[in-house]
Amino acid sequence: MKHIVSRSLPLLAAWWSLSAGSVALADWTQFRGRDGSGAVAEASLPTALDPQKSVRWHADLPGRGLSSPIVVGDRVFVTCSSGARQSRLHVICFNAADGAMLWERQFFATGRTMCHEKTSVAANSPASDGQRVFALFSCNDLVALDLEGNLLWVRALSLDYPNVSNSLGMSSSVVVSEGTVVAQVENDTQPLALGIDAATGLNRWKLDRPKMANWTSPIVFRDPATGRETVCLQSGKGLLGVEPATGKELWNYTEGASTVPSTAAAAGVLYVPSQGITAIKPGAAGQAPTQLWRANTLRPGTSSPVVSGDRVYTINGAGVLSCGNVQNGDRVWQLRMKGPFSASPVMAGRFLYAPNETGLLQVVDTSKPEGELVSEMELGETILSTPAVTTDSLYLRSDGKLWRISGG
Numbered sequence: 464m465k466h467i468v469s470r471s472l473p474l475l476a477a478w479w480s481l482s483a484g485s486v487a488l489a490d491w492t493q494f495r496g497r498d499g500s501g502a503v504a505e506a507s508l509p510t511a512l513d514p515q516k517s518v519r520w521h522a523d524l525p526g527r528g529l530s531s532p533i534v535v536g537d538r539v540f541v542t543c544s545s546g547a548r549q550s551r552l553h554v555i556c557f558n559a560a561d562g563a564m565l566w567e568r569q570f571f572a573t574g575r576t577m578c579h580e581k582t583s584v585a586a587n588s589p590a591s592d593g594q595r596v597f598a599l600f601s602c603n604d605l606v607a608l609d610l611e612g613n614l615l616w617v618r619a620l621s622l623d624y625p626n627v628s629n630s631l632g633m634s635s636s637v638v639v640s641e642g643t644v645v646a647q648v649e650n651d652t653q654p655l656a657l658g659i660d661a662a663t664g665l666n667r668w669k670l671d672r673p674k675m676a677n678w679t680s681p682i683v684f685r686d687p688a689t690g691r692e693t694v695c696l697q698s699g700k701g702l703l704g705v706e707p708a709t710g711k712e713l714w715n716y717t718e719g720a721s722t723v724p725s726t727a728a729a730a731g732v733l734y735v736p737s738q739g740i741t742a743i744k745p746g747a748a749g750q751a752p753t754q755l756w757r758a759n760t761l762r763p764g765t766s767s768p769v770v771s772g773d774r775v776y777t778i779n780g781a782g783v784l785s786c787g788n789v790q791n792g793d794r795v796w797q798l799r800m801k802g803p804f805s806a807s808p809v810m811a812g813r814f815l816y817a818p819n820e821t822g823l824l825q826v827v828d829t830s831k832p833e834g835e836l837v838s839e840m841e842l843g844e845t846i847l848s849t850p851a852v853t854t855d856s857l858y859l860r861s862d863g864k865l866w867r868i869s870g871g
Contacts, residue, residue: 501769506811512840520562528585544584566612574602574621578632588636616664626653640707649677668710729770758792
């Protein structure tokens with residue numbers, strides 16, 4: 464049975480006493496993957512795309528959405544918004560094997576649903592800690608469900624903070640770290656970053672943020688030496704590293720950053736869309752990050768960078784894919800793609816997958832000396848959403864459908 468929720472105060476359905484679930488390395492639990500790199504090194508996906516052989520299944524969706532799907536075990540989760548004002552909010556769970564809908568939960572928006580016609584109220588990607596799914600919408604309604612679709616709690620953030628919205632729509636995705644759901648609800652009036660207890664839906668911390676519209680998403684940075692997690696909050700002012708459980712400032716990169724494409728992380732380095740791409744390495748708490756290099760030639764457009772192995776990849780506003788060396792930022796090669804692009808590319812092994820706005824999925828073999836477009840497949844629908852990748856499948860969505868692309 465579908466849950467229809469219109470209450471505007473936090474609903475504590477139960478005190479969720481279990482610890483945060485273990486997340487399998489193969490899971491894709493948030494926007495651009497568990498580690499924020501946008502890549503799965505050991506993935507094996509079809510590289511010669513064929514609509515008859517490569518599309519394992521597709522499922523109809525009940526409403527619009529730019530949010531990315533996420534994958535937890537054998538389940539795929541996606542959000543949508545429907546209705547004349549996109550005020551009906553959907554969280555849907557599909558069986559990864561065959562695309563069967565396992566459950567759907569619906570909610571009524573309590574906040575502002577006005578947004579630019581290109582975007583949607585379901586623009587923010589959900590996130591999971593392995594036991595729960597957290598879904599934030601542009602109307603600033605945030606819901607928590609278990610993997611069976613049982614409602615745990617709901618927050619109407621616009622009730623608590625009436626001015627956390629803008630006329631174009633919000634799109635920052637949530638992340639989960641150390642039992643804390645981190646949400647950036649930033650605009651030029653009441654910009655905030657919130658650390659919300661994953662078990663109860665109550666605030667752990669709240670930070671005032673720079674007064675400017677911002678559509679970037681936070682990223683969880685894991686120190687490879689210590690395993691310590693830091694949540695990185697991007698804005699036009701730069702990149703701030705905070706302690707997940709407390710919101711305590713650990714370090715601050717203050718040389719500016721984009722308000723559209725988000726930072727990527729890999730092997731202890733952050734690749735910030737700042738004056739092109741700036742690679743920084745966080746150090747001890749209280750110390751400014753070390754700048755490793757800066758490359759204006761790798762400047763991204765709307766799409767966020769993706770990092771795999773010793774290369775970083777960006778797509779600029781003209782649809783040109785650039786490959787850069789992670790050691791020094793030198794551009795290794797460029798390749799003209801068929802754009803335009805809103806979705807961020809993803810990597811599966813040495814192959815880069817990039818859907819453009821018209822629904823053309825393109826595959827690039829990045830191991831070739833100049834990069835090589837090896838395959839493409841027309842899906843026939845507008846795609847603005849970044850795909851999700853597992854070891855054997857790619858999941859992507861349009862307003863109308865969710866697809867699984869797989870080799871067998």
